[in-house]
Amino acid sequence: MVVWVVLFFAAVMAFALSAVAGGGAGLVLMPILGVILAPESVPAALSIGTAVSSVSRIAFFFQNIRWAIVVRFVPLALPAAWGGVLLLRQMQPAYLSLLLGLFLLGNLPFMLRGRRGVNNSQITGPQSMVWLPVIGVLAGFISGFTGAVGLLFNQFYHKLGLEKSEIVATRAANDVLLHFVKVILYVNYGMVSQATLLAGGLVAVAALAASFGMKLFLHHIPDHLFKQVGHGAAVLAGVAMMVMAGQHVVAQDQVVLQYTRQSHAVGMAVDWRQHRLSVEMEAPIELEVRHSLIAQEMQPSSNAPLQNATLSILHISPWQGVYVTRLE
Structure with a gap:
């Protein structure tokens, strides 16, 4: 019982941080869910919770969605997510988690840079839109394999010149179909247990609470702080993912x-x-x-x-x- 209470409050804090950072709750929760569930069940629990989070964010920020980005991102992301789920059935995700952790640690220079040069990374215009299908494929595949993408591609949204409310809304619109398709695939392949449903339900309730708070307070957060918290959350999530994945690798491969x-x-x-x-x-x-x-x-x-x-x-x-x- 205690472990579920800890998960709920951790999820509330993770989605509150996600509200400020523009995503990343799933990556922050991965190490905690890894203690409660079997490794292959973690992506399913995250997908259930983050699907509800995406729906609530769409409801609260519908007018801020950039549909031109959504229609280029989603079509190739869905089949790529299927490929990620198929790969998850064949191998342990620990090694990919190590790589994702290293990738997230790449946000450390941006976090240390502070407010200097924030606008220099923004690259708006048609040349940025060209890469959206590629980003969709990468995000879909990684999300199908790990259950979360979060802050991995947040820097790309910044480069498109989106404001913080547009990032929150557009990411939710991009992710909602992706999460629902993944949940269906996880159920179809027998990767959802009773414990997975309970964990996913707790994460979903926490996500709803955080989304309501985000609607009230997001406009009070300065843009530079929004980006800084995002980079900091990515670094923390990267460290946590590498520690968790390292423990799994040591145990399963007798390192x-x-x-x-x-x-x-x-x-x-x-x-x-x-x-x-x-x-x-x-x-x-x-x-x-x-x-x-x-x-x-x-x-x-x-x-x-x-x-x-x-x-x-x-x-x-x-x-x-x-x-x-x-x-x-």
């Missing part, structure tokens, strides 16, 4: 980092699934890089035996140069 020190050498090794990549510095000065296979029946550890395979060792020496030796 182990090892450090060894001997009288004549110092080395480090990383075990990943059945692979071991080791780097060793030998005296006097020679660097060795080797890849080996761990016996499948053994857990990764410094004492795990290696499979009988041909091993290649890359040597880097200031006296002998770069050369490769092979061990049978």
